[in-house]
Amino acid sequence: xxxxxxxxxxxxxxxxxxxxxxxxxxxxxxxxxxxxxxxxxxxxxxxxxxxxxxxxxxxxxxxxxxxxxxxxxxxxxxxxxxxxxxxxxxxxxxxxxxxxxxxxxxxx
Numbered sequence: 001x002x003x004x005x006x007x008x009x010x011x012x013x014x015x016x017x018x019x020x021x022x023x024x025x026x027x028x029x030x031x032x033x034x035x036x037x038x039x040x041x042x043x044x045x046x047x048x049x050x051x052x053x054x055x056x057x058x059x060x061x062x063x064x065x066x067x068x069x070x071x072x073x074x075x076x077x078x079x080x081x082x083x084x085x086x087x088x089x090x091x092x093x094x095x096x097x098x099x100x101x102x103x104x105x106x107x108x
Contacts, residue, residue: 016038016051017051019031019035019038019066020048020051020059020062020063020066021062022034023065023066024062024065025065031065031066031069032069035066035069039070039073045067045073045074045075045078048063048066048067049063049067049078049081051063052064052081052085057088057089057092060085061085061086061089063082063085064081064082064083064085064086064089065086067082068082068086
């Protein structure tokens, strides 16, 4: 039996979960570059949008940010889901802001 040599992940074969973990406003240029490679794959919107249902609010925000970088590729239903998630996150930040001002040790 021959065991195939393990292949290192190159820049072009980043998995969606890895890409989502690295998706942030702080790394927007890298996120756009990775998204540009991902967008070459068939059915990428459906595969990324499936992570909306993960249950993790932070991951939903990353999904919404990633998808919103290519709005022209999104069906209307997915665009609306992105806006809903982003609005929820902004509202959460607005609610948390007074708590942070009163207690800067709160780790939001």
